[in-house]
Amino acid sequence: MDEIRVIEIKKSIFEDNDRDADRLREDLRKKGVFLLNLMSSPGSGKTTTLIKTINALKGQLNIAVMEADIDSDVDAKKILEATGVQSIQLHTGGMCHLDAEMTRQGLDNLDLDDVDLAILENVGNLVCPAEFDTGSSKNCMILSVPEGHDKPLKYPLMFSICDLVLVNKIDVMPYFDFDLALCEKYIHMRNPKAQVIPICAKTGEGIDKFAAWLKDQVKKWKEN
Amino acid sequence: MHELGVVFHCIKEVNEIAAENNVARVNSVTIQLGEVSTVIPELFDDCWNWAVKKETVLKDAKVHIERVDAITFCEDCKQEYPTVKYGKTCPYCSSLNTYLVQGNEFLIKEIEVVDNPPAGDGK
Numbered sequence: 001m002d003e004i005r006v007i008e009i010k011k012s013i014f015e016d017n018d019r020d021a022d023r024l025r026e027d028l029r030k031k032g033v034f035l036l037n038l039m040s041s042p043g044s045g046k047t048t049t050l051i052k053t054i055n056a057l058k059g060q061l062n063i064a065v066m067e068a069d070i071d072s073d074v075d076a077k078k079i080l081e082a083t084g085v086q087s088i089q090l091h092t093g094g095m096c097h098l099d100a101e102m103t104r105q106g107l108d109n110l111d112l113d114d115v116d117l118a119i120l121e122n123v124g125n126l127v128c129p130a131e132f133d134t135g136s137s138k139n140c141m142i143l144s145v146p147e148g149h150d151k152p153l154k155y156p157l158m159f160s161i162c163d164l165v166l167v168n169k170i171d172v173m174p175y176f177d178f179d180l181a182l183c184e185k186y187i188h189m190r191n192p193k194a195q196v197i198p199i200c201a202k203t204g205e206g207i208d209k210f211a212a213w214l215k216d217q218v219k220k221w222k223e224n
Numbered sequence: 225m226h227e228l229g230v231v232f233h234c235i236k237e238v239n240e241i242a243a244e245n246n247v248a249r250v251n252s253v254t255i256q257l258g259e260v261s262t263v264i265p266e267l268f269d270d271c272w273n274w275a276v277k278k279e280t281v282l283k284d285a286k287v288h289i290e291r292v293d294a295i296t297f298c299e300d301c302k303q304e305y306p307t308v309k310y311g312k313t314c315p316y317c318s319s320l321n322t323y324l325v326q327g328n329e330f331l332i333k334e335i336e337v338v339d340n341p342p343a344g345d346g347k
Contacts, residue, residue, distance in 0.1 A: 002338040007245055009332045013234045013255075096226045099233075127262060128226035153312070157262070189312070189320060 017132055020100035024107075024135030028118075034221040035103075035118045036214070037136035039158065042124030044144035045168045047075050049201040049210070050119060054083040056211040061116045061218060066090055066106045068098050068123050075121065086110055097128035100135045116218050126151070130158040137221050138163045145169040145176050149183035152190050159190040164197065166210060171200045227267040230330070231275045235282060238335055242281045247337040250285040254336075258329040259294035259308055285335075294327025 012018075028035055040046050047067075054063050064086040067075035076089035090106045092098060098106075103120060110118065120136065122129045141162045143151055146169065152159040159165065165187055167180065184196050197213065199206030234255070242250055257263055272287045279285075294307035298314035299321045305314060307327055314322050 002249075004251060004336055004338055006334050006336050007241065007247075008334045009241060010334075011237065011332050013230055013237065013330045013332060016237050016240075017233055095229055097229060099229065128229070131226065131262065132229070156312075 014131065014133075017099050017101075020104070021133035021135040024100050024104050025137065028107075028135070028137065029221070029224065031112055032222050033112050033115050033118050034138075034218040035107075035120060035134075035136045036217075037120050037122055037129075037134045037139045038142070039122045039126070039129045039139065039162070040124060040142035040144070041126050041147055044124070044142045044147065045201045046121050046124070046142055047078055049142060049166065049168060049199065049207075050079060050121065051082040052201050052204055052207045053211050053214070054079070054085055056207050057117075057214065058083075060215060062114050063117045063119065064110045064112070064115045065119045065121065066103075066110065067121045068092055068102075068106070070094055070096075070123065086115075092123055096123055096125050097132050098122055098134055099132045103134040103136075116222075117214060126155040126158045130155070130161050138217055140164040140166065142166045142168045143183070145173050145178045148176070149179045149186065152183065152186035156190050159187055159194065162191065162194055164195045164210075164213060166206075167196060167198045168201055170198045170205065171203055227263055228271045228275070230263060231268065231271040234272075234332060235275060235279060237332060238282060238285075239279070241332075241335065242337065245337065246340050247281065248340040249338040250282050251336040251338060252286040252288055253282075254288045254290060254333040256290045256292055256329050256331040256333045258292045258327040260324070260327045261330045263330060265289045265291070290333065292326055292329045295325045296322050296327075297325045298322045 038046055065079050066088055068090040070092055073089040076087045079087040088109055139162045143165060187194050187196055197206055197209050199210060238253055257265055276282050276285050295304050296307040297304050298319050300319040301317040303316050312320055312322055
């Protein structure tokens with residue numbers, strides 16, 4: 001009869017991903033590449049915000065973009081056409097998020113020589129991407145006005161892991177009873193360190209501030 | 225929502241542990257799952273049963289899920305309360321100055337294995 005024994009483990013299921021993510025972060029630091037993980041709900045304006053921001057940073061930073069979606073390549077094409085920067089589409093094969101290994105595979109398909117800033121546009125989803133460290137240097141999310149100012153209360157983990165929260169579509173604020181001050185209060189309840197920048201990707205309002213934040217972060221990353 | 229993804233991570237981790245310990249078969253895996261870990265036990269179970277079929281050492285491994293209740297601590301009145309019922313706001317003093325003590329666990333607690341027969345005489 002086979003003898004059965006029990007091995008005690010007590011290990012987090014996310015541990016191997018966290019390890020992969022730390023390794024990737026270290027590799028990117030050596031290469032001098034800053035990786036931004038951009039997250040949000042579907043339709044919050046990630047791609048439009050990126051296009052405006054990349055064009056605002058033309059000639060100042062070399063940028064490459066990875067678009068992660070369950071299917072299609074509309075986003076990668078849109079970025080390439082509107083900005084001319086290196087842009088690839090990653091398919092998650094039905095998966096609701098990217099993990100560190102998938103991010104590394106994506107980066108392997110980019111030419112990272114001379115790239116200062118790589119941007120990962122994560123799958124549109126406020127739940128799952130928050131659980132998986134992608135190996136990014138910083139996490140950023142977009143909350144758009146029509147989604148409501150109560151979202152930090154409903155998706156606490158996402159807000160607690162983000163260094164920067166962009167509040168997008170502020171041009172339509174009067175139509176949605178969106179309370180920006182209350183929203184900031186909720187964000188800081190979850191994450192006192194989070195920075196908040198109100199923007200409107202359509203009109204370009206606030207994009208200069210986001211671009212300045214990125215430039216500053218990339219500079220600090222390279223200095224370390 | 226991402227049960228299949230975490231099942232794959234879990235299988236990878238258990239496979240590594242099994243290889244390190246030179247086991248022939250994993251009979252079962254015990255998971256500790258917090259009440260507010262965002263993973264739904266029933267779905268995790270379904271994904272597990274589907275995914276292990278493609279495995280070798282783990283092919284017949286059952287998964288046991290132990291639930292961990294979510295408890296929040298209030299820093300103002302120093303009391304604990306059930307998180308799911310009251311959320312971030314302390315039911316005793318209405319403070320928002322609270323934090324989760326337990327309940328977001330997602331751990332592989334232990335695995336039950338059958339060892340490979342000891343290698344013959346020496347090497």
